[in-house]
Amino acid sequence: MKYHIEFDIDFKRNPYKGLYIVLEGIDGSGKTTQVEFIKKYFEERGREVVTTREPRKDKRSLIGKLIQEVLYGQTGISPIAFQYLFSADRQMHHEEVVIPALKEGKVVISDRCYWSAIPYGLLDKEESVESGAIKRSLVAQSILSFYHQFIVPDVTFYLDVKLKTALERIASGDGAKEIYEDGAKLKRAIKGYEWLMKEFPKEFTVINAEQAVEKVTEDILRRIKK
């Protein structure tokens, strides 16, 4: 028996006095580096800043610890169950870190948020972003990631890099590779992000992350000042 379900996507906006900034992009796009520069900018202007990330790496975070083990291939888990872990970690992260900081008027700068669940969550599925099936997947994915429970960032910067650049940056890193740090997977993740930005254009500010680090920071800060 078939059931037809239709629903509107209603993002939960930040009702607090703090500012919620997120950096998104494929692995190797340079998000982590930029977080520190944005932090410095706000601190120099007397704002209190909380830098954070999804998934969490904090040893005290039970689920975050498990996610890191799967990312580094130390533990195996089904791809769908894996995305549920990200959602569970996200829920606790918002409750424990993001919301309290926003309530106190702080600037929260997060390396990834639930946007990542879509391009990465789709990686292990059959559907290609070119086919109409992605819409169905988004519905399934949205249930999976419970995105409507989470506050949407006030601004999301998408660090746009070519696959080749990202792979070069990953190769010059610390050597330990994560499961998604693979050319074919990241190529699909880029397509997932492109689709996401086409569907929700007002939620993303695209930054050319092929440029030198300082130029990327300059571009981000110019948009923040606006």
Ligand code: TMP
């Ligand atoms: P990174 O933040 O160090 O790049 O690593 C996190 C990895 O986890 C990255 O490959 C993206 C992936 N990921 C998901 O698959 N789902 C999610 O919901 C999030 C936040 C990240």
